[in-house]
Amino acid sequence: MIKYLIIQVDDTSVSYCHYPALTGKPRLISLDDLRAGILWAMKENVTVQFVYPSYRLPDEYHRVIESIDHADIVPAGCEDTGLLDKADVIVLDGMSRIASHTFRSNAAYVLRTSKEDLLTGRDAVAYLLDRVMRLNVVITDVETFTDDDTERYGKLLGSLAEAVAEQYAAGRNVQFNLLTDRLMLDRMNNCNAGWETIALAPDGRFYPCPAFYGDADKGYNIGDLHLGPDIKNPQLYRLDHAPICRRCDAWQCRRCTWLNCRLTLEVNTPGHQQCIMTHVERNASRRLLPLFPGTEIPEIGYLDPFDIAKN
Numbered sequence: 001m002i003k004y005l006i007i008q009v010d011d012t013s014v015s016y017c018h019y020p021a022l023t024g025k026p027r028l029i030s031l032d033d034l035r036a037g038i039l040w041a042m043k044e045n046v047t048v049q050f051v052y053p054s055y056r057l058p059d060e061y062h063r064v065i066e067s068i069d070h071a072d073i074v075p076a077g078c079e080d081t082g083l084l085d086k087a088d089v090i091v092l093d094g095m096s097r098i099a100s101h102t103f104r105s106n107a108a109y110v111l112r113t114s115k116e117d118l119l120t121g122r123d124a125v126a127y128l129l130d131r132v133m134r135l136n137v138v139i140t141d142v143e144t145f146t147d148d149d150t151e152r153y154g155k156l157l158g159s160l161a162e163a164v165a166e167q168y169a170a171g172r173n174v175q176f177n178l179l180t181d182r183l184m185l186d187r188m189n190n191c192n193a194g195w196e197t198i199a200l201a202p203d204g205r206f207y208p209c210p211a212f213y214g215d216a217d218k219g220y221n222i223g224d225l226h227l228g229p230d231i232k233n234p235q236l237y238r239l240d241h242a243p244i245c246r247r248c249d250a251w252q253c254r255r256c257t258w259l260n261c262r263l264t265l266e267v268n269t270p271g272h273q274q275c276i277m278t279h280v281e282r283n284a285s286r287r288l289l290p291l292f293p294g295t296e297i298p299e300i301g302y303l304d305p306f307d308i309a310k311n
């Protein structure tokens with residue numbers, strides 16, 4: 001059942017996840033499609049999130065957007081400072097964005113970064129943990145992660161666990177997707193694109209998420225505003241039809257279906273890289289168990305659940 005609608009208002013809207021933002025000329029969703037998308041969301045009683053470009057939208061668009069309760073996902077470099085001041089989620093596209101940004105302690109932040117910048121960027125991430133309410137770190141080149149990176153990633157997260165513990169000791173219960181999410185969950189909490197979440201793109205069509213809009217030429221649209229969403233084989237997006245993931249306890253995993261398609265060509269089959277990284281995060285989260293009394297994360301002897309499945 002669909003619970004969330006993400007409306008990408010422009011072709012150049014910021015990416016807040018693994019996929020690259022589209023480059024090229026701005027193309028705003030038409031006002032008619034924006035109104036129709038909002039009406040659809042109202043009728044279906046789904047929660048709406050708007051994803052913005054860095055330029056200021058015409059006032060008419062803001063008037064239409066304000067007609068529904070929603071959340072705003074805004075790039076850190078947005079020239080509309082009024083929008084930035086009230087954004088629910090602010091996206092830092094790369095480590096270089098950090099130094100020039102004025103942080104809001106009551107906002108959630110997404111840091112999109114390459115693997116290598118993250119592995120060498122411990123102090124920058126600790127700096128963010130000291131300033132924000134919630135931090136989601138998203139790696140933009142997951143496909144480059146190799147087994148040789150596992151130890152470095154584990155060490156980085158171990159060091160960042162100390163930074164999180166310092167925040168807690170100072171009375172700031174910061175949320176950090178790579179370390180605290182697993183501790184706060186009691187079941188799988190994935191992105192669920194194509195199952196509980198879909199996206200409306202500037203072309204007036206629905207997609208499993210904005211990432212698939214960038215691959216629109218591959219035929220990933222799942223319906224339009226006239227006929228509504230029409231997802232072929234919808235079971236493929238569901239956790240209960242993902243044979244490995246449904247038995248996994250890396251509950252914080254995004255289980256990104258777009259990454260699955262890129263790495264394995266299957267919607268419901270994750271790539272080795274996604275599983276390894278997620279399990280390093282799961283295991284590093286155990287270091288913070290003393291901060292979460294009553295929470296258990298069992299010790300396990302594998303990093304990729306497929307190794308268990310093979311046996």
Ligand code: SF4
Pocket residue numbers: 244245246248249250253254255270271274275276278279305
């Ligand atoms: S770690 Fe791998 S098996 Fe576990 S939920 Fe994520 S993608 Fe699925």
